[in-house]
Amino acid sequence: MEYLIIENGKIKAHRCSRSVPANATVVENWRGSVGEPVDFYNKNWQRKSEFELMKEGLVEVPKGFKWNNSKTALEEMSQLEKIEAGIEKLQENQIIENGKIRELTNSEMYKKGLLSEEAFATIKRNERDFLLSKTDKYLLPDFPIDDEKLNKVKAYRKYLRDLPQNENFPDVEIEELEV
Secondary structure (H helix, E strand, C coil): CEEEEEECCEEEEEEECCCCCCCEEEECCCCCCCCCEHHHECCCCCECCHHHHHHCCCCCCCCCEEECCCCCCEEECCHHHHHHCCCCCCCCCEEEECCEEEECCHHHHHHCCCCCHHHHHHHHHHHHHHHHHHHHHHHCCCCCCCHHHHHHHHHHHHHHHHHHHCCCCCCCCCCCCCC
């Protein structure tokens, strides 16, 4: 005969013998683990699935997962939920704003000391150079533009070239040209 010895709600021993002790529970073809709680098994001594055990709260839901609203399936937590649960950390170039994670702007990274002044100035100069290149076409002799708009373009180009001399450079917002 095959039997289990159960103490304090846990399976303490699994044995086979011709005689069964009075405090034993008879089982057939038992497949389980000594030391587990009896709640891990159904009334026929078949081990419950991990899903059933999680649903009954007998084992923890794996880190990074949660129950769906109807508690019928597990789903992966969002990055924000993982951060709030302490599973993941917010990267230093990110912030939580209005319940969402967003990347810091270059200006915010500069102000937090995550971006050097030299690196930030290079980024701003590249942005300025790109905007300058976008206006090159207006200066071509055969580009159809009236004098008023051409003067506006020339003034904008001067503004861009003078930008690095601005007292707040590199932490400046660069205006875009509207022609």
